[in-house]
Amino acid sequence: MQRVISFIVSNQPGVLCRISGLVSRRGFNIESLTVGVTDDPALSRITIVMFADDSVIEQVIKQFDKLLDVKAIKEIPRDKGTLREIALVKVGAVGIDRKDFMEVVNSRWGVVLDMGEHTTTVQLTGTISYINESIEAFKKFGIVEIARTGMVALESGDTQLYKGDDY
Amino acid sequence: MQRVISFIVSNQPGVLCRISGLVSRRGFNIESLTVGVTDDPALSRITIVMFADDSVIEQVIKQFDKLLDVKAIKEIPRDKGTLREIALVKVGAVGIDRKDFMEVVNSRWGVVLDMGEHTTTVQLTGTISYINESIEAFKKFGIVEIARTGMVALESGDTQLYKGDDY
Numbered sequence: 001m002q003r004v005i006s007f008i009v010s011n012q013p014g015v016l017c018r019i020s021g022l023v024s025r026r027g028f029n030i031e032s033l034t035v036g037v038t039d040d041p042a043l044s045r046i047t048i049v050m051f052a053d054d055s056v057i058e059q060v061i062k063q064f065d066k067l068l069d070v071k072a073i074k075e076i077p078r079d080k081g082t083l084r085e086i087a088l089v090k091v092g093a094v095g096i097d098r099k100d101f102m103e104v105v106n107s108r109w110g111v112v113l114d115m116g117e118h119t120t121t122v123q124l125t126g127t128i129s130y131i132n133e134s135i136e137a138f139k140k141f142g143i144v145e146i147a148r149t150g151m152v153a154l155e156s157g158d159t160q161l162y163k164g165d166d167y
Numbered sequence: 168m169q170r171v172i173s174f175i176v177s178n179q180p181g182v183l184c185r186i187s188g189l190v191s192r193r194g195f196n197i198e199s200l201t202v203g204v205t206d207d208p209a210l211s212r213i214t215i216v217m218f219a220d221d222s223v224i225e226q227v228i229k230q231f232d233k234l235l236d237v238k239a240i241k242e243i244p245r246d247k248g249t250l251r252e253i254a255l256v257k258v259g260a261v262g263i264d265r266k267d268f269m270e271v272v273n274s275r276w277g278v279v280l281d282m283g284e285h286t287t288t289v290q291l292t293g294t295i296s297y298i299n300e301s302i303e304a305f306k307k308f309g310i311v312e313i314a315r316t317g318m319v320a321l322e323s324g325d326t327q328l329y330k331g332d333d334y
Contacts, residue, residue: 013194037199150202156281
């Protein structure tokens, strides 16, 4: 099952390397990893999506929590979180049925951002699985290239992962 | 100036650590870094945004291009690229003017994704600077927490960064 872990770390050189090093040494099966700044420039938020059962998740959280740079860490259950990823997909546009193409764009809530002579670039937004399904739907037109951010998540409701001095 | 570098790497354990290790050892001033899968499961796309002049960018590209795992690397000029980031912003919702709040949401093309008792979570999409400006506009309501993906980019038009066997 896809699980989402969110954590707040010090925004310092080397932190990402320590985190990703731990991930690869332990052989965790990571689906996506994103790093973004928070409203406090001293802190970054890392979101990891991975396939794992309860015991692995428990182990991951314990391992990461040991790292000095990790200020807070928590699993965000998928049914209790707001989860989003963005993908840019450049699709072939030669000899395609444009009406059919725009129907796929609209049915997947896509946004056309750029049109080349032979390609069209579409923005897709949603969860990882929603974007995977959407990309499948575009495959018949031919995928030229893809850029995906990986997924971010916030817990639903009023919770706050890390109550730093700045909050 | 903010510059965007996109590269295609082997999707193997340890690659992210080698890349982020090089970044931190060289002291590059990274604004954002994203890693996402491509349509070929053997390859990932990394997008780095950094403040740098031409000579630094040249040096960065040369350094990364030396790494065995890097299949292709290119700067994406901001005026010749489609650039997007997604941010989830949890904003205070107690004692605020809801009409004013929704005006800010709509003026920044935001989407309300979740409403707690005391907070509202808004999705923002755009370039890094657009999202920075949008977050500024929400500050008067009180920011509770933020999750940002970092920016991804595809070159405008029909270009393709890496022509692998799968294309």
